[in-house]
Amino acid sequence: MPFPVPANLRKQILAHASAPPIASAWWRQPAFRAAAVALVALAALADVWLANQPDTFDAYRQEMAALVSGNYDMNLKSTDLQEIRRYLASRGWPSGYALTPAMQTLAAEGGSVINWHGKKISPVCVQAGDDKDLFLFVVPRSVLPDARRRRPPQFASVGGMMTAA
Numbered sequence: 835m836p837f838p839v840p841a842n843l844r845k846q847i848l849a850h851a852s853a854p855p856i857a858s859a860w861w862r863q864p865a866f867r868a869a870a871v872a873l874v875a876l877a878a879l880a881d882v883w884l885a886n887q888p889d890t891f892d893a894y895r896q897e898m899a900a901l902v903s904g905n906y907d908m909n910l911k912s913t914d915l916q917e918i919r920r921y922l923a924s925r926g927w928p929s930g931y932a933l934t935p936a937m938q939t940l941a942a943e944g945g946s947v948i949n950w951h952g953k954k955i956s957p958v959c960v961q962a963g964d965d966k967d968l969f970l971f972v973v974p975r976s977v978l979p980d981a982r983r984r985r986p987p988q989f990a991s992v993g994g995m996m997t998a999a
Contacts, residue, residue, distance in 0.1 A: 889951050891981040895999065897950065898957070898971050899992040908944035908959060918945035918958055928956045928972040943967060953977045 840846075910921045915933070922929035927947045940960040948955040956972040975981065987998040 889953070889978060891978045891999070894950065894973070894978055894981075895990065895997055896992050898955070898969075899995045899997055901948070902957065902959075902967075902969050903993055903995050908957070909946045911944040913942050915942045915958075915960075918942055921945055922947065922956045922958075922972075927954045928974055931956075931958075931970065931972045933970070937968070937970070940968065950977075 910918060912918055912921070915938070919929050922945055925947055937960060940962060943959040943961055945956060945958045948957060950973075953973070955977075958970045958972065960968050960970070962968040981999065989996060989998050991997070
């Protein structure tokens with residue numbers, strides 16, 4: 835024989851039942867949001883700090899040496915130094931440079947256009963023999979005010995690469 839169900843049974847059960855926890859995605863947690871805001875603020879501060887760092891000759895030398903020490907592909911591959919100069923000039927990049935008589939005898943490989951800290955830099959590459967390349971980085975003097983005219987050239991090793999200024 836079935837037992838009669840009390841009329842208020844449903845109400846009694848629901849009154850004693852606790853509500854299930856509301857599932858919330860991890861990215862919607864307040865701690866995550868606070869961390870995300872902190873990271874964005876930190877990135878903005880780092881950007882401002884880096885933008886206000888002086889463009890020093892030493893930093894320039896290190897970055898350019900690192901650039902060409904890896905797999906570096908030039909924008910224009912050419913064995914004609916005058917074609918390289920015209921290419922750079924046609925794009926508004928520094929092209930008014932003089933090569934030493936010894937460099938003029940070397941076979942050209944090409945040239946590039948690089949934007950370094952918002953400044954235009956023109957690397958010109960020539961073959962130095964024995965499968966070695968020689969890069970001439972053409973940059974207006976105003977870009978690196980701390981670079982002094984030095985005679986004789988000052989040599990420095992940067993990441994295993996010899997540089998001259």
